[in-house]
Amino acid sequence: MASDATTGFGLVGTLGRDRAEGRSRRREAGWARKAGWVWRMARMGLEVVLAAAALPLLLLSFWHLVAEHHWVSNLILPPPSDVWRTFRELLADGTIAENLAISGTRVAKGFAAGGLLGLLLGTALGLSTACRAYLRPTFISLTQVNLLGWIPLLILMFGIDEPLKIAAISWATFLPVTFNTMQGIAGIAPKWFELARVYQVRRRDVVWRVAIPAALPSLFTGIRSGLGAAWMSLVLVELVASSEGIGFMVVWGRQLFQLDLVLVAIIVIGAVGLTLDGLLRAVEWRLRRWQGAAA
Amino acid sequence: MRKLVIGVLMFLAPAAVRAADLPKEIRIGVAGVGTGNRPVVGGAYVATAANNGDLENEFKKDGVAVKYVYFAGAGPAVNEALANGQLDFAYQGDLPALVAKAGGLPTKLILAAGRFSAIYIGVPVDSPYRTLEDLKGKRVAVFKGTNLQLAFYNVLTSRGLKDSDFKTINMSTYDGNAALLSKDIDAQVSGNDLVPLVDRGVVRIIYDTQKEVKLTRLTHVLVTEDFEHKYPEIVQRLVNTLLKTAAWESDEANRGKVYQIWVKSGLGLSAWKRDYDAFKIRDRDSPLFDEYYRTHYKRLLKAGRELKLVRKDFDIDRWLDPTYLNRGLKELHLEGVWPEQDAEGKPKVQLTAKTH
């Protein structure tokens, strides 16, 4: 049969050919596998981005529709084009940059102060049961009252100028940082401390080399919450009593019924908040990887 | 039979139409509150009418309720309510009304309420600042979005200063008073609510615009175009009632009584005397859309545009609608009670008619 003939002779021949084909196929498969991998990652990335953008785009088009057909007065819901135009104008004349800079410095100062104090107190509370026994109940009850409740008190104490804002932001940062640090350090497995004791490690090294690295994940959660709280409290404080800053832009827009200004300010606030959060997450991730690699 | 039915229908129809002609209630927004957030204000015949219940009495016979809503957030808060269709009429100041109209809120001014309203700049009594220039770089509380802001900016422009020369902080009149007392701010720009603090000896007024007509504020009564379309007769009746109150108020013989009514807002007699003694009430609270009022409003619009507070230009003459006012004056024979004022605020003709 023809097949036999081909098989008989062909088997050898095909074997050879097969091997050659196999090699080239494997080479192709190698390329294709790599290319396929890249292609798959790209597609997944695209999927994620598209999915993420789907809802906002839908909202945007709905917004545009509502504004265009005046289902709601333009005074109450300015069309997206107005908001975009105002945004460009304010970006161009530096208003946004100026106000962001002012708000940013406030947050930086408050966050630094509150974060540092929080780390210190949190470590103390985490390491010493006695400390915890004396201070923790007071601390927990102070956290019951939201910053807004403290603001009138802070105003009576600090006035309404910069000190008030820094104080308020520091307080807002201090609470989550302390809490998470305390949890983190108190939650360190005792075996590490026992090990340190066995090796007769100095107290200072115990804190630096044992306690803090082990508590780092919680510390970082605390810092991240602290920054989020700092940014949110900034807006709150600027809404109450301010003459400049991004929160003040919201107030200005409200008083002068320029809701597009309010929307621009809100979008900027959200964007900055996202960026800060994202940055910290990235840093945390790098640290975790380093920690994981080291361990 | 058919004739009977038609006859009955024709009899009932006007009643039905009349019923449709009446709203359930009339909602009036007032841009301001009394001391301690109480729902009473003073100054201008609108406040007097609210205190006397003139409008409630007028509409009681038709079963239409009159609801006053007082806003601690002043003009801007009234704008929010208007934009949401929660008010029919508003007693408001110049800047917020300009801002809203430029933004597209369909309103119409039907009566002028107050004019020549001064602003006062107060500092703590032991403060070293004597003039406005001394306050450069200091914290000044201004209620943004109200006619106080525009008047303040006009003052600054007239002296070659700018908003950025100061740290202007947005505070309501109430908060600003408190902040002045606790020295959280260095100065406050406000109305005659500062006078009680001066009497107490805790505040000193370093500047006021009583003598400078071009730097004063205006207030008015406006109606939403929607309500006006639906119930023009109600608008006319409201205007007529308010004109009657205004005429009573403009009689100099009643000045004492008028002050007593305004004192109910919590602001003492001295505050009203300081603000109103230099004028005839008839001149301050004239409801006419005369040359002064129109020109001043155009001035304010221009200033607002230059300061980027007001977004668009619009026709002031069309916005100030004198039809109801004129009809009311004619029907009540009140022409001549209020003299027309020229662009500088001086009366054009001598008063001959007597008020009644």
Next chain:
Amino acid sequence: MSIRTVHRTVVRPAGMGTLKGFPCPPAMVRRQRSWRALHAARGAVLPLAFLAVWALATSRGWANREVLPTPVTVLQTIRNSLADAWFWTGVWHSLARMSAGFLIASATGLLLGVLLGASRWGARLGGPGFHAFRQVAPFAWIPLISAWFGTGESTKVVFIAVAAFPAMVINAIEGVQAVTRQHSELARVLEISRWRFITGVVVPGAMPQIFTGIHLTLVVSWLATVGAEYFLQIGPGVASILIEGRALVRMDLVLFGILVIGLVGFALNLTVRHLEALVLRWRPASAQESR
């Protein structure tokens, strides 16, 4: 600071007391019990010290009498306010607003949370948007909400709902995701319908976390209520105490306001915790461990 005190759980054999981990006779136990009571009271040292300093400062005139009232003044203010019907009206109104906002927030938050947690596509579509929304401080929405809803009660309720709803969503997501993969695989093996899977496995499994979510949402609702009243000052409410205190420069009113806010928050906390314990008591131990 003692490293030994980090782990100090004492195992007590019945009938015997322990002193520093060693068994000991009853006489020593009695002494140790009173000692333990004193230990527990250590938490009160700081507040008491603070009160003492405060009383001293005001009586000796170290601080300005105008600004810092004496503790007695504050107590008087508290007594007067508690007797005042207007105060109780305010509390009632605040609680009513809070409940309305809280209910809306929990319901929508639960729905959205389950959607985002259970469905991968749901998470992809809604997740980033929700995350971005969460970044905006709730109070920044107030001007918009008040422009959109006017000056009535609805503005406050909407704001409370908007502020509290993220808390519920996050906890609902975590709760749903905590339902382990084994559960879902088991469900697939047993061929349970999607609906029964969700109601029978996911929701009960996520219950502990959902309850945490309810707890947090309630806390945030209360704070948002106070905030809404502070910024949109129409109608009676608890925040009017703060507002008046600040405007009249009366520290005693401000302190009273803070006390009220804290106490109500604390009471709400306690109520939810008890409810949680009650409902979750019927859960098997494993579900509670998964918390």
